[in-house]
Amino acid sequence: MSFSNKKLGMFIRNGRLDKNLTQEQLAEKLDCNLSYLGNIERGKNTPSLRLFIGIIRILNLSADKFIYPDSDSSNDTYQQLLRLLKQCTQKERKILLENAHTLIENREEKPIEP
The missing domain is CATH 4.10.340 (Interleukin-10; domain 2)
Structure with missing residues (x-):
């Protein structure tokens, strides 16, 4: 598997949209800077493991879906x-x-x- 910040950003963005949350709402729940979260979604930054775990918990995502993506998931x-x-x-x-x-x-x- 090749890791891509853009794929990770899309994974997080789609999860956020599925929960009908704005970036601002998610950043507040994560106690995270809004512009930093935006950069993660755009693939410009990589979240720490702690932040990644917080994101997948709040958005109720499975890390498996990112680590072992379907061929069409992107x-x-x-x-x-x-x-x-x-x-x-x-x-x-x-x-x-x-x-x-x-x-x-x-x-x-x-x-x-x-």
């Missing part, structure tokens, strides 16, 4: 879909699942396997 479209799925009811998720199956079954071009 994809912004993928992250947007995950955020929207969390807002759907069980019935709506079932409808979306059926639609996804239909799209995959009827696509014209099959994706190239890595």
Whole structure:
């Protein structure tokens, strides 16, 4: 795995957005400087281990999702879909699942396997 400050920043930013928190709200909960948190999210700074643990606890994130990411986890479209799925009811998720199956079954071009 290659570590990237930008990937870490995106991981934290997406977690914050999932909790509908502003940077200011998260910085306050962490007792952290707002501009420092902003720089972490932009990939310009790396949080200390203590701060990283505080972030994942407050945002209820799994460090495994950062350390062992899915191949699509850094994809912004993928992250947007995950955020929207969390807002759907069980019935709506079932409808979306059926639609996804239909799209995959009827696509014209099959994706190239890595």
